[in-house]
Amino acid sequence: MTKYEFHKIKLKKQGVSPRVFFDSMPRKVSRGFFLLFFFFLALTSTAQVTSSIDTAQIRIGEEIKYNVYVEADTTDLVVFPEGQTFLPLEVIESYKVDTTFEERKMRLLKKYGLTQFDSGSYTIPPQKIVVNERVFNLDSMRVEVRDVAVDTTKQKMFEIKPAIEVEKPPFDFWKLLPWLVGLLLVAGIIGFILFRRKKIRDAKEEQLPPYEEALVALQSLDNSTFLKENKSKEYYSQLTEIVKRYLDREVDETALESTTDELIARMRLLKDGGNFDFEAEDIQRLDAILKRADLVKFARMQQVEHQAKEDRVVVEEIINHTHEAVPEPTEEELLENERYLEAQRKKKQRKKFIYAGVGILAASIITGAIYGSINGFDTLKDDVLGNEYRDLAEGRWYKSEYGSPEVILETPEILVRTEIEIPEGENIAAQTANVFSAGSLTDPLYVMVTSTQTKNAQEEVNLEPLMDAKLSELERRGALNMIVKREEFNTEKGIKGLKAYGQFNVSVGNNKVQKDQSYYELLLFAQQNGVQTVLVVYQNDGRFSVGIKDRIINSVELELQETKDN
Numbered sequence: 001m002t003k004y005e006f007h008k009i010k011l012k013k014q015g016v017s018p019r020v021f022f023d024s025m026p027r028k029v030s031r032g033f034f035l036l037f038f039f040f041l042a043l044t045s046t047a048q049v050t051s052s053i054d055t056a057q058i059r060i061g062e063e064i065k066y067n068v069y070v071e072a073d074t075t076d077l078v079v080f081p082e083g084q085t086f087l088p089l090e091v092i093e094s095y096k097v098d099t100t101f102e103e104r105k106m107r108l109l110k111k112y113g114l115t116q117f118d119s120g121s122y123t124i125p126p127q128k129i130v131v132n133e134r135v136f137n138l139d140s141m142r143v144e145v146r147d148v149a150v151d152t153t154k155q156k157m158f159e160i161k162p163a164i165e166v167e168k169p170p171f172d173f174w175k176l177l178p179w180l181v182g183l184l185l186v187a188g189i190i191g192f193i194l195f196r197r198k199k200i201r202d203a204k205e206e207q208l209p210p211y212e213e214a215l216v217a218l219q220s221l222d223n224s225t226f227l228k229e230n231k232s233k234e235y236y237s238q239l240t241e242i243v244k245r246y247l248d249r250e251v252d253e254t255a256l257e258s259t260t261d262e263l264i265a266r267m268r269l270l271k272d273g274g275n276f277d278f279e280a281e282d283i284q285r286l287d288a289i290l291k292r293a294d295l296v297k298f299a300r301m302q303q304v305e306h307q308a309k310e311d312r313v314v315v316e317e318i319i320n321h322t323h324e325a326v327p328e329p330t331e332e333e334l335l336e337n338e339r340y341l342e343a344q345r346k347k348k349q350r351k352k353f354i355y356a357g358v359g360i361l362a363a364s365i366i367t368g369a370i371y372g373s374i375n376g377f378d379t380l381k382d383d384v385l386g387n388e389y390r391d392l393a394e395g396r397w398y399k400s401e402y403g404s405p406e407v408i409l410e411t412p413e414i415l416v417r418t419e420i421e422i423p424e425g426e427n428i429a430a431q432t433a434n435v436f437s438a439g440s441l442t443d444p445l446y447v448m449v450t451s452t453q454t455k456n457a458q459e460e461v462n463l464e465p466l467m468d469a470k471l472s473e474l475e476r477r478g479a480l481n482m483i484v485k486r487e488e489f490n491t492e493k494g495i496k497g498l499k500a501y502g503q504f505n506v507s508v509g510n511n512k513v514q515k516d517q518s519y520y521e522l523l524l525f526a527q528q529n530g531v532q533t534v535l536v537v538y539q540n541d542g543r544f545s546v547g548i549k550d551r552i553i554n555s556v557e558l559e560l561q562e563t564k565d566n
Contacts, residue, residue, distance in 0.1 A: 047070060047071060047072035047073070047076060047078075047131040047134075047136075048069075048070070048071040048072075049068070049069070049070050049071075049129045049131070049136040049138065050068075050069045050138075051066065051067060051068050051069070051127065051138040051139070051141075052066075052067050052069075053065065053066050053067070053124070053141055053143070054067070056141070056142065056143055056144060057143070057144045057146065058115070058116075058143070058144075058145055058146070059145070059146055059147070059148050060116070060117055060118070060119055060145060060146070060147060060148060061115055061117055062115060063092065063113045063114065063115050064089070064113070064114040064115065064143060065111055065112070065113065065114075066086070066111065066112040066113075066114050066124065067109065067110070067111055068080060068108075068109070068110040068111075068112075068127070068129060068138070069107070069108070069109055070107070070108040070110075070129060070131065071105060071106075071107050071108075072105070072106060072108070072131055073104060073105065073106070074101065074104055074105070074106050076106075076131050076132055077130075077131070077132055078108055078129065078130070078131050079129070079130040079131075080097070080110045080129060081127050081128060081129070082094065085125070085127060086112065086114055086124055086125065086127075087125070088116065088122050088123075089114040089115065089116050089122055089124060089143065090114065090115055090116065090117075091112055091113065091114060092113045092114070092115050093112070093113035094112055094113075095110070095111040095112070095113070097109065097110050098110075098111075116143075116145045118145065119145050119146055119147045120145055121142065121143070121144055121145075122142075122143050122144075122145060123140050123141070123142055123143070124140055124141040124142075124143060125140055126138050126139060126140045175373075175374070176370065176374065179366075179369070179370045179373065180370075182366075183366050183370070186362070186366065190359070190362070194355065210245075210246050210249035210250045211246070211250075211319070211323045213245075213246070213249075214242055214243070214245070214246040214319050215316075215319075217238075217242045217245075218242060218312065218315070218316055218319075221235070221238055221239060221242070221312065222312070224238075226238075227305045227308055227309070230302065232296045232301075232302050232303045232308065233296055233297050233300070235308055236292075236293040236296045236297060236303070236308070236311075237293075237297055239289075239293065239308075239311065239312060239315060240289075240290060240293045241256075242315065243286070243289075243315050243318065243319065244256050244258075244263070246319055246322070247263070247267075247322070250322065250323070250326055251267070251270065251276060251322065251326075252266055252267070252270070254266075260287065260290040260291055260294060263290070264283060264286070264287045264290070267283050267286075268283060271283070276322075276325050276326070277325045278321075278322070278325060279321055279325075282317075282318045282321050282322070285314050285318065286314075286315075286318050289311045289314060289315060292307075292311065293311075368380055368384075378543070387541075387544070388444050389444060389445075389541050389543065389544035389545050389548065390543075390544050392412040392413075392445060392544070392548055393412070393544040393547060393548050395412055396412075397410050397411065397412050397551075398410065398411060398412075398413070398414050399555065400414060400415070401559075402415060402434065402436045402449045402451060403434035403436065403449065403450070403451025403532070404432075404434065404451055404453065404559075405451055405453075405527060405530040405532060405558065405559045406451070406558070406559035407449050407451055407532050407534060407556070407557075407558060407559075408555075408556070408557040408558070408559070409449065409534065409552060409555045409556045409557070410551065410552065410555035411438065411447055411552055412445075412548065413438040413439070413447075414438070415436035415437055415438045415447060415448075415449055416436060416437070416438065417434070417435065417436055418435050418436065418437045418448075419435065432452070432453045433450060433451070433452045433453075434450065434451045434452075435448065435449070435450050436448070436449045436450075437449070441477060441478055441479070441506050441518065441537060442506055442508060442514055444538065444539050444541075444545070445536075445537070445538050445539075445545070445548065446535075446536070446537040446538070447534075447535070447536055447537075447552060448533075448534075448535040449532075449533070449534055449535075450531075450532070450533045451530070451531075451532050452530065452531045452532070453529055453530055454529055454530065454531060463497070463498040463524050463526055464498070466524060466526070466531065467486070467498055467500055467522070467524050470500075470522060470524065470533060470535075471484060471500060471522070474504075474520075474522075474535075478506050478507040478508075479504040479505075479506065479507075479518075479520075480504060480505045480506070480507050480513060481504055481505050482502065482503075482504040483502035483503050483504065484500055484501075484502050485500065485501055485502050486498065486499065486500050487499055489523055491525075491556055491557065491558060492554075492557070493557060493558070495525060495527075495558050496525075497523055497524055497525035497526075498523075498524045498525075499521065499522065499523050499524075500520075500521075500522045500524075501519075501520060501521045501522070502519070502520065503517055503518065503519045503520070504517070504518055504520065505517060505518070506518050516539045517539070517540075518537050518538065518539055519537070519538055519539070519540055519545075519549075520535065520536065520537045520538075521535075521536050521549060521553055522534070522535045523535075523553070523556060525558055527558075532558055534552075534553070534556055536549050536552050536553060
């Protein structure tokens with residue numbers, strides 16, 4: 001018997017109907033039951049989240065599809081993991097979410113592309129999916145990553161081929177064509193501007209004096225056909241311009257821009273002030289001619305040929321009288337004028353130099369842009385400013401043998417014998433030592449080779465204390481703040497040695513340190529009765545220096561002491 005049936009029987013015994021009992025309950029209690037019911041319903045209607053992978057075994061670099069399936073309400077907010085949350089596997093692609101709807105439900109499919117580039121057994125960690133505020137933890141999965149099998153019996157193995165010099169690609173004219181068109185266009189614009197300015201300047205230089213210019217202009221007006229063709233407006237326009245231009249150059253600099261009344265008023269003012277000895281009659285006649293010309297030009301009044309010719313004669317008389325009234329320049333004015341002309345000449349000469357400099361600069365910039373676009377701007381910079389590392393990398397290299405036992409290596413400069421104290425390590429006593437070097441610690445590239453014959457004939461030499469002695473000697477010679485990393489090193493012939501590398505600052509004296517930091521690699525080899533070292537110190541320019549260092553280090557070959565003795 002359930003609890004509900006028990007209470008129902010108990011209420012019947014008491015004479016109370018179950019429906020009446022529940023109806024008699026307070027509304028707040030009923031509302032609380034409903035809220036509790038819906039809350040329980042919400043908990044029971046949670047989303048469903050699962051995951052899977054398409055395969056559990058892949059080869060190195062292959063892709064695994066990691067699938068996440070979510071079934072939830074259409075109003076739910078679902079958050080998928082993002083970023084590198086699948087480590088040690090790497091996410092190479094996060095695909096878009098595939099969504100399908102069915103009534104009030106939605107089904108989401110999220111795919112991730114995973115891979116690993118090292119063989120082994122890996123575990124995909126549990127992923128977290130957030131639906132609204134609830135977190136779902138997915139199960140972890142095991143994945144096997146296997147090497148690619150290579151059958152060496154069918155696939156032959158070959159030695160690494162040396163570098164081959166290839167021919168420079170042919171010149172591509174079409175890549176250069178846009179630059180040439182732009183260059184010609186800019187040169188054409190600059191040439192047109194300079195030609196126009198020169199033409200205007202030459203016209204000013206060839207300009208006649210004011211009096212001669214006015215007479216020549218009147219003579220050209222006489223030879224015109226304006227009066228025969230009844231073109232009074234054109235005739236009087238030129239006539240008034242001739243007389244105004246003369247007055248503008250000789251008397252008043254504002255004559256060309258002045259109206260008739262303004263010009264006549266200024267001429268009378270100049271006469272009354274005693275600046276120019278104008279005749280009153282000439283001023284009156286000029287006033288009459290200019291006003292008559294205004295009527296012809298603006299009121300379209302036609303003048304008879306006789307009146308026009310008479311006005312032309314009067315204008316010439318006014319010009320002649322004005323020319324006679326202009327005072328002769330004094331010696332001070334002539335000297336001032338000469339100084340002014342000399343200053344103008346120097347100014348023109350400076351302008352010529354400026355234009356020439358700007359032209360050369362513009363041509364250099366355009367040429368540099370074209371050259372840089374074809375061969376690279378780094379090459380342009382090296383050709384203009386120079387690059388010592390590039391000269392070393394692209395210049396001639398020398399392969400030589402140094403010391404005994406011999407150290408064979410290839411360098412951009414031949415090493416020369418030097419006298420440097422060779423440090424002795426633990427249980428190592430030097431019998432003879434040969435030192436060869438090129439450059440110094442403060443130079444962009446420093447190479448040193450030492451070959452030491454030892455007194456004792458130990459079969460094995462402990463290289464660690466000997467390396468410590470070498471590094472201490474380097475510090476004694478000026479290396480400061482040295483960072484040292486060590487590892488074993490094998491030559492291409494299989495000779496084992498010890499390598500130290502890192503960086504340091506170089507002291508240049510007087511408590512000063514070289515601005516650029518130096519990098520180094522120190523190789524140390526020990527054979528029976530022999531110790532050999534190779535030191536390369538360089539300043540990293542980001543382009544050629546590392547390649548130069550690698551070429552030197554990779555070319556190191558050693559003479560096998562045991563073979564030589566046999």
